[in-house]
Amino acid sequence: MRSSAARERLLATASELFYREGIHAVGVDRIVGEAGVTRATFYRHFPSKEDLVEAYLGVEDAHIREAFARAGESGAAPRDLLALVIDELxxxxxxxHTRGCPFINASAEYPDAASAVRGTVARHREWFRTTLEQLLEAAEMDRPENRARELVLLRDAAMVGGYLDGWGEVRPAFVGAARRSAGLD
Structure with missing residues (x-):
């Protein structure tokens, strides 16, 4: 996919609107108007709205991968790295992510598990779980697969709980539960 200033404006505009208001609530005309581009420019970069949704989720995926990379750059021992990842999450x-998980939100709007959007969500979740499992293995924790699945569920719950109850209320519970689930406490 070609990168251009117009494409980046479209993606930034859509990302903000999709996350704040919902994917199906925001039409292409609104995105085009707020990004200051033509419909032809939109369709040159994104053949369909679903292509834009997939690109939006790709940006979200890149952000979480960057969080893992930042933690990895610390040079910390595996157990300490696991604690850093939990804090970074x-x-x-x-x-x-004060309005919940963009992947969960997108999945709620695309209920067909065979859709391209849900495929993008599934690939992200598989990467996330597998990466946590690898961290747990490196830290020599028992049951790394099970612990990784628990951490994914805890993050899902934290994102929803943070949206509903406020992150100040949820953060200590998430960090404590994640540390226990990872075997750090």
Missing amino acids: ADDVARN
């Missing part, structure tokens, strides 16, 4: 929710 908590920070990510506080900074970027």
Whole structure:
């Protein structure tokens, strides 16, 4: 996919609107208007709205991968790295995901598990779980697969709980539960 200023404006505009208002609630005309581009420019970069949704989820995926990379750059021992990742996940929710999980939100709007959007969500979730499992293995934790699945569920719950109850209320519970689930406490 070609990168251009217009494409980046479209993606940034759509990302903000999709996350704040919902994917199906925001039409192409609104995105085009707020991004200051023509419909032809939109369709040159994104053949369909679903292509834009997939690109939006790709940006979200890149952000979480960057969070893992930042933690990995610390040079910390595996157990300490696991603790850093949990803290980075908590920070990510506080900074970027105050309205819940964009992947869960997108899945709610695309109920067909065979859709391309749901495929994008599934690939992200598989990467996320597998990466956590690898961290747990490196830290020599028992049952890394089970612990990774628990951490994914805890993050899902934290993102929803943070949206509903406020992150200040949820963060300590998430960090504590995640540390226990990871075997750090």
